[in-house]
Amino acid sequence: MVRTALAKDPDLRCSRASATAIPYPDNTFDVVFSAAVLHHLAATEAVKQAINEMIRVTKSGGTAIIWDHNPLNPYWPIIMRRVPQDIGEERLIPRREIQSALETYPSAHIARIHWRQMTFIPDFIPARSMFVFGVLEQLLERAPLIKYISAHNVAIVNKR
Secondary structure, eight states: HHHHHHHTTTSSOOOOOOOOOOOSSSSSSEEEEEOOOHHOOOSHHHHHHHHHHHHEEEEEEEEEEEEOOOOSSSSSHHHHTTSSTOOOOOOOOOOHHHHHHHHSSSGGGGEEEEEEEEOOTTTSSSSGGHHHHHHHHHHHHTOOOOOGGEEEEEEEEOOO
């Protein structure tokens, strides 16, 4: 992913590093985005440390977006057994664990946490069907109880 990003824009700041030790100073980025990373870390302490690192490198007034698989969605245990990037050491991270890690970060630094439960459409839906499934997905994301089994939990964290 780093090679692809740098091929598109050689001026990007990209590096390969552990999510638990991000090699940038405090308050470096306006936006920090993590997509499906936490479940690969698996260990509770590693998940907490990665979340702390994401907030640490987010600038004051910036936003960290933490997007990971929702363990309440029945799709993930099935698909994770079939994809090459998942080797069986992963653990789906519940929203309450992400919330708990955010609550341990010094509260003076976090202005707001907004939660979204999003996405239901699998990756393999034919492109010609996307409009219909997109409308259905929007309805499901608004349904009071059904939205909690969506495919992803997303924390949008605004830093003071």
